[in-house]
Amino acid sequence: MENKGIIFNIQKFSIHDGPGIRTTVFFKGCPLKCKWCSNPESQLNNIxxxxxxxxxxxxxxxxxxxxxxxxxxxxxxxxxxxxxxxxxxxxxxxxxxxxxxxxGNYKEIKEVIYECLKDKDFYEESNGGVTISGGEGMCQPDFLKELVLYLKKENIHIAIETTGYIEHNLFKELAILFDLLLFDVKHYDRNKHFEGTGVYNDLIIKNLKWAIEHKINILIRIPVIPEFNSSLEDAYQLSDLLKSIGVKNVQLLPFHQFGEKKYDMLNKTYELKDIKPLRPETLENYKNIFIDKGLNCFF
The missing domain is CATH 3.30.70.20 (Alpha-Beta Plaits)
Structure with a gap:
């Protein structure tokens, strides 16, 4: 039987999901239930x-x-x-x-490959490629692995946006396939992490440590969320954690409300509805804490 995966979007000409011009393939299904999630349609692994x-x-x-x-x-x-x-x-x-x-739609491998290869010339000209997003692509491991291995035969740069919350042995098998991990770190405190996402961060930190020890190319991305991890004390604690692990590069993602309407359309409750967005200019002191710790931190 043809290997199928459940995909909810394939976005062309992405410029924020890794280097160069990229095609971003959004996998459906995620083990986290972040209260601020801007893609609530990604959380369930069904249509x-x-x-x-x-x-x-x-x-x-x-x-x-x-x-x-x-x-x-x-x-x-x-x-x-x-x-x-x-x-x-x-x-x-x-x-x-x-x-x-x-x-969400169930797609065959060849359908996704066909869409990705359409823009191969743009990848080559811009040093771009394909990014797996979601959701969490590693939650569909067989489909993901087959897709990535085929695209790598075409010499295409492959990145993945990952929560890091994947069974450790499976993470080790899949992480090495990618040219870049866009790895989310949301909180240093396991209980606070659970409050915001529905899972503890122990496995995430374990997988991150392993990836760094094995010299996988990683960009840490921190969604900065009001009343969750946006204080200067949070910045100190997060930067200490990341520096102790050996992280070099950190991207801050200020909280926004771009996904708010999706919750109503999906008949879901959005707990952060009345929270104001954050802007880079208001987070300069936050960013400088990471820089002062020797981390390359940017928006």
């Missing part, structure tokens, strides 16, 4: 339905045609019960106003 109220005429065509009774209309809004939904996408196909769409 989801989202609803855009601004396009809906309240005709109830989707409700009356759902064989699983997964859709209902209440308070002038379509609600989707993900426990009942089987991802048949009938509601998507029959909605007259395209108010219902799906997040």
């Amino acid at each position: 989801e339905i989202h609803f855009d109220e601004s396009k809906c005429s309240k005709c109830k065509t989707c409700v009356s045609n759902c064989n699983q009774n997964a859709l209902s209309l209440s308070d002038n809004k379509i609600t989707i019960d993900n426990k009942k939904c089987i991802g048949c996408l009938k509601c998507v196909s029959i909605c007259p106003n395209k108010a219902i769409e799906n997040e």
Whole structure:
């Protein structure tokens, strides 16, 4: 049987997901449930339905045609019960106003490779390549490995955005395949990490240490989140942790609200709805703490 993976987006001409011009392949499914996640559609490892109220005429065509009774209309809004939904996408196909769409599709390896190879000339001219994002690509290890090995035969630079929260032996098997790990570090304190993400950070730090010891090319990325890890004390503690492990390069990602609307469309609660975004200019002192510790820190 052809190896298939569940993908929710393939984004062309990316310039923020590694060096050069890149194609970013977004894998669906993530072991973390970060409260600030800007891609909430990436968290579940199955097809989801989202609803855009601004396009809906309240005709109830989707409700009356759902064989699983997964859709209902209440308070002038379509609600989707993900426990009942089987991802048949009938509601998507029959909605007259395209108010219902799906997040995620099962794709064969050859489909993803075809899309990535379209822009090979741009990769070569810009020293770019392909980045695996998500979600967490390592949660689909067989599909990921086959895809990466094929692209490497084409001499394409491959990066992955990873949470680092992967069973250690599996992480060791997969991490060595990549030219660059864009490795998220969210907190130094295991209990605080659990509060924000739903998992402890022990495994993440273990995998990070192993990757550095084995001289894998790594860029640490820290999402700076208000009331979670944005204080100067947090910067001191994070920089001490990273320096002790042997980290050299750190990118700060100031909190933003670009994904806010997605929560409503997926009928999910967004706990950080009223939190103001952060800007680089307000985090200069935060950044300088890392620099003073000898780390190459930038936005």
